[in-house]
Amino acid sequence: MTKPHEIDVYEPVEGELPKEKFDELEAFINSLESTDGALIEILHKAQNLFGYLPRDVQLFVARKLGIPGAEVFGVVSFYSYFTTEPRGKHTISVCMGTACFVRGSDKILEKLKEKLQVQVNEITEDGLFTLKDIRCVGACGLAPVIMIDDKVYGRVKEEELDGILDTYR
Amino acid sequence: MATRSNILVCGGTGCLASESDKVIKNLELIIKARGYENEARVIRTGCFGFCEKGPIVKIEPDNVFYVMVGPKDAKDIVDEHIIKGRTVDRLLYREPKANEIINRQEDMPFYKKQLRVALRNCGLINPEDILEYIAFGGYEALGKALTSMTRDQVVDEVKRSGLRGRGGGGFPTGIKWEVTKKQDDNEKFIICNADEGDPGAFMDRSILEGDPHSVIEAMAIGGYAIGASKGIIYIRAEYPLAISRLNTALNQAREQGLLGKNIFGSDFSFDINIKYGAGAFVCGEETALINSCTGKRGEPNYKPPYPAEKGYWGHPTCVNNVETFANIPQIITRGADWFASIGTEKSKGTKVFALAGKVKNVGLVEVPMGITFREIIFDIGGGIQGGRKFKAVQTGGPSGGVITEQYLDTPIDYDSLISIGSMMGSGGMIVMDETDNMVKIAKFYLEFTMDESCGRCTPCRIGTKRMYEILDKITSGKGTMADIDALKQLAYMVKGSSLCGLGQTAPNPVISTLKHFWEEYMAFIKDVDNPRGEGRHIAKNKIKFATEK
Numbered sequence: 001m002t003k004p005h006e007i008d009v010y011e012p013v014e015g016e017l018p019k020e021k022f023d024e025l026e027a028f029i030n031s032l033e034s035t036d037g038a039l040i041e042i043l044h045k046a047q048n049l050f051g052y053l054p055r056d057v058q059l060f061v062a063r064k065l066g067i068p069g070a071e072v073f074g075v076v077s078f079y080s081y082f083t084t085e086p087r088g089k090h091t092i093s094v095c096m097g098t099a100c101f102v103r104g105s106d107k108i109l110e111k112l113k114e115k116l117q118v119q120v121n122e123i124t125e126d127g128l129f130t131l132k133d134i135r136c137v138g139a140c141g142l143a144p145v146i147m148i149d150d151k152v153y154g155r156v157k158e159e160e161l162d163g164i165l166d167t168y169r
Numbered sequence: 170m171a172t173r174s175n176i177l178v179c180g181g182t183g184c185l186a187s188e189s190d191k192v193i194k195n196l197e198l199i200i201k202a203r204g205y206e207n208e209a210r211v212i213r214t215g216c217f218g219f220c221e222k223g224p225i226v227k228i229e230p231d232n233v234f235y236v237m238v239g240p241k242d243a244k245d246i247v248d249e250h251i252i253k254g255r256t257v258d259r260l261l262y263r264e265p266k267a268n269e270i271i272n273r274q275e276d277m278p279f280y281k282k283q284l285r286v287a288l289r290n291c292g293l294i295n296p297e298d299i300l301e302y303i304a305f306g307g308y309e310a311l312g313k314a315l316t317s318m319t320r321d322q323v324v325d326e327v328k329r330s331g332l333r334g335r336g337g338g339g340f341p342t343g344i345k346w347e348v349t350k351k352q353d354d355n356e357k358f359i360i361c362n363a364d365e366g367d368p369g370a371f372m373d374r375s376i377l378e379g380d381p382h383s384v385i386e387a388m389a390i391g392g393y394a395i396g397a398s399k400g401i402i403y404i405r406a407e408y409p410l411a412i413s414r415l416n417t418a419l420n421q422a423r424e425q426g427l428l429g430k431n432i433f434g435s436d437f438s439f440d441i442n443i444k445y446g447a448g449a450f451v452c453g454e455e456t457a458l459i460n461s462c463t464g465k466r467g468e469p470n471y472k473p474p475y476p477a478e479k480g481y482w483g484h485p486t487c488v489n490n491v492e493t494f495a496n497i498p499q500i501i502t503r504g505a506d507w508f509a510s511i512g513t514e515k516s517k518g519t520k521v522f523a524l525a526g527k528v529k530n531v532g533l534v535e536v537p538m539g540i541t542f543r544e545i546i547f548d549i550g551g552g553i554q555g556g557r558k559f560k561a562v563q564t565g566g567p568s569g570g571v572i573t574e575q576y577l578d579t580p581i582d583y584d585s586l587i588s589i590g591s592m593m594g595s596g597g598m599i600v601m602d603e604t605d606n607m608v609k610i611a612k613f614y615l616e617f618t619m620d621e622s623c624g625r626c627t628p629c630r631i632g633t634k635r636m637y638e639i640l641d642k643i644t645s646g647k648g649t650m651a652d653i654d655a656l657k658q659l660a661y662m663v664k665g666s667s668l669c670g671l672g673q674t675a676p677n678p679v680i681s682t683l684k685h686f687w688e689e690y691m692a693f694i695k696d697v698d699n700p701r702g703e704g705r706h707i708a709k710n711k712i713k714f715a716t717e718k
């Protein structure tokens with residue numbers, strides 16, 4: 001059974017990431033019974049804390065677990081849920097599952113790109129929104145569906161987008 | 170405390186999105202304001218299935234079914250129905266064909282042909298209260314297995330029931346259990362596959378949200394049968410509500426001693442851990458899933474060895490789908506013969522389908538195997554939206570194929586679907602109408618598999634990309650007959666030489682649309698009639714392909 005390594009040096013390169021969050025992450029890792037096979041779980045926790053997984057956080061996790069940074073990066077880059085870029089204050093996820101696609105979600109996505117002047121996985125200039133496409137949130141009965149943070153909007157029409165966006169502005 | 174009326178409100182993801190939580194809150198407030206707390210109780214249930222008409226509210230024991238209930242309707246439900254005993258007519262379901270009002274659930278065309286086994290408790294009980302599950306016969310099957318059946322008897326019962334895996338492959342569950350049981354190893358695992366990758370499908374999610382204990386109970390039964398003391402539920406991180414209900418259910422089961430040491434006083438101990446996916450379709454494939462459970466990249470392995478021989482950390486591991494598990498408690502309590510009496514000769518029991526797309530009644534339906542597409546789409550689904558014409562239905566998600574009008578009367582089971590060029594898959598059923606362009610649909614699916622290809626094997630990584638590029642060229646009107654030919658060749662190459670099921674099935678949407686909707690491809694091609702064009706040599710090929718059956 002592998003136990004987490006004791007490390008006392010951590011030097012955030014950019015210096016912007018809050019130390020408390022690192023402490024919290026470290027406490028979480030220390031609380032695990034075993035770190036065998038726990039990498040994904042730890043990364044979920046880290047992304048929850050920091051909002052994304054920048055290089056420093058990945059390296060911190062790697063050192064803590066005593067594994068190569070490349071291994072951590074390999075996992076982070078494999079799973080689409082993990083992101084290495086900071087996110088906007090709100091995440092807009094447009095469902096591109098089949099049920100939503102056949103009911104026109106591709107047009108909703110195009111409209112949003114145009115309105116927000118961003119591409120998918122980009123953050124708006126004012127830092128307010130990140131646009132994402134996701135596959136099925138399980139509300140197919142309401143297709144087309146968009147999600148802003150955890151709130152689901154169903155049967156979305158192009159005309160309604162401005163109104164919806166305004167509630168977050 | 171028993172109340173006179175129970176007000177069941179759907180708390181599934183679909184209905185929550187249309188504000189069913191506000192309906193619940195308002196109902197509770199008004200009941201309190203009227204001093205009716207001892208008379209009526211509001212229960213948040215799992216999905217009723219009729220998502221098209223959500224939020225759904227059902228009043229028991231009056232058996233009245235209200236549809237499209239908004240937060241403002243709470244007042245009438247309490248004041249009229251609960252207090253005065255008058256049904257609120259405007260909230261009743263109106264059957265569009267005959268334009269008549271129907272107030273009982275079982276009389277509605279949407280429910281009439283359904284048979285609920287895996288979904289038996291969804292929309293009936295509060296999924297966050299283990300006592301309700303127990304009141305409806307929950308954990309009886311586990312008790313029966315542990316106290317009166319040997320491990321062999323459990324395996325045998327599941328084998329005789331004829332249950333086949335609902336995750337897509339259709340492998341007989343009893344045989345999988347038997348093989349895992351036979352392995353000589355002190356440490357074994359049982360895993361529930363709740364990765365539900367098919368976009369446009371939400372069967373597993375609804376079961377976990379609406380009846381999480383049925384899966385937990387079944388995993389314990391499976392653990393006992395194969396000799397595993399540890400279970401894992403691998404669930405997508407995109408399903409926060411299902412995750413939270415599962416956690417609640419696991420804690421309650423532990424408190425009640427239904428998980429943990431010496432369950433039901435036997436010498437069987439069992440517990441379950443949750444592992445989270447992180448957004449990779451290929452992780453639904455069992456070997457990739459096991460790799461992901463160990464914290465690695467979720468890439469598939471070559472089989473054999475099968476997980477039943479060498480799985481999680483190298484130990485024998487049985488992987489089953491959520492819906493497969495949800496059937497198990499019923500098989501143990503009601504017996505294999507009962508289960509085997511439902512369905513067709515080679516596919517027993519029922520199947521849950523997520524009916525979506527251009528059909529009128531979008532929702533979750535559970536039907537006996539052997540029902541026809543026509544019955545599902547036109548009787549249960551109410552036909553096509555906006556009076557348009559049916560064109561095709563896709564089963565099996567990105568791994569399946571399209572089914573056209575001529576096959577609407579095919580009885581649905583694992584084998585019949587393969588014989589008509591599609592597959593059962595996990596239960597997604599997307600209906601398309603005359604306005605859908607099938608080439609674009611094929612391109613949509615291919616974009617999905619291209620994105621989701623894990624990159625481990627070349628045919629899938631590069632093949633799907635090339636196929637997508639060709640489809641993109643065709644749909645933008647620049648395609649030639651040579652492209653069609655290359656597409657066809659690539660399709661069979663990717664299908665034949667990929668490492669795992671993802672690549673082996675990725676070309677299916679293209680192959681089946683080429684076969685059934687050849688003319689839609691041709692409509693994009695400019696040089697069909699131009700024998701001097703690039704497609705000169707290919708035209709013959711096309712003729713051969715178009716006529717072969």
Ligand SMILES: Cc1cc2nc3c(=O)[nH]c(=O)nc-3n(C[C@H](O)[C@H](O)[C@H](O)COP(=O)(O)O)c2cc1C
Nearest residue numbers: 334335336362365366453454455489490493670671
């Ligand atoms: C690309 C791919 C994706 C899959 N996705 C799922 C899935 O989301 N859920 C699932 O239960 N099975 C999925 N499967 C099937 C699993 O590999 C496995 O057969 C199944 O979980 C076994 O359970 P069952 O016998 O109860 O169906 C997938 C297979 C492949 C090849």
Ligand code: FES
Nearest residue numbers: 095097100139140
């Ligand atoms: S396809 Fe969009 S919610 Fe299911």
